[in-house]
Amino acid sequence: MRTPLEDLRMPVQAKLAAAWASFMALYIYVDYFHLYKPGAIDEIRTGTVHEFHLGPTFITMGLTLIAVPSLMIMLSVTLPARVNRIVNLVVATLYIPVSAFNATGETLTYAYFYGLSIGLEVLLLAFILRSAWTWPRRTA
Numbered sequence: 001m002r003t004p005l006e007d008l009r010m011p012v013q014a015k016l017a018a019a020w021a022s023f024m025a026l027y028i029y030v031d032y033f034h035l036y037k038p039g040a041i042d043e044i045r046t047g048t049v050h051e052f053h054l055g056p057t058f059i060t061m062g063l064t065l066i067a068v069p070s071l072m073i074m075l076s077v078t079l080p081a082r083v084n085r086i087v088n089l090v091v092a093t094l095y096i097p098v099s100a101f102n103a104t105g106e107t108l109t110y111a112y113f114y115g116l117s118i119g120l121e122v123l124l125l126a127f128i129l130r131s132a133w134t135w136p137r138r139t140a
Contacts, residue, residue, distance in 0.1 A: 015131050016076035016088055023124045024069050030117040037110065065098065088132035092125045
């Protein structure tokens with residue numbers, strides 16, 4: 001007879017870091033797979049993406065949008081619990097509209113791609129919000 005598997009309680013910090021790492025992988029790959037869309041490379045060659053001019057401001061904003069969740073992986077395991085909880089709640093809340101914005105200007109042809117990618121990103125952000133919101137309190 002087999003004994004049941006041990007199910008240890010995972011620290012909230014580890015859950016948050018894993019969720020941010022998953023979010024980052026998805027976030028980056030959505031941008032990468034976007035390049036396979038017919039005309040995407042041609043659009044970049046003309047110096048625009050979604051009607052935005054490719055210049056220092058666009059590149060800096062792109063880096064910022066990637067840097068924040070990247071840093072959240074590390075911050076989720078190093079910040080003190082109280083600050084960690086607040087930072088995760090704020091950043092995850094701010095990234096929900098950022099994720100939804102990725103679909104602006106897209107045609108219905110790619111609705112499944114963007115619907116799935118945004119849906120998965122929002123699910124991960126919801127998991128982050130729930131994990132941070134329900135962070136266990138220390139018993140007296």
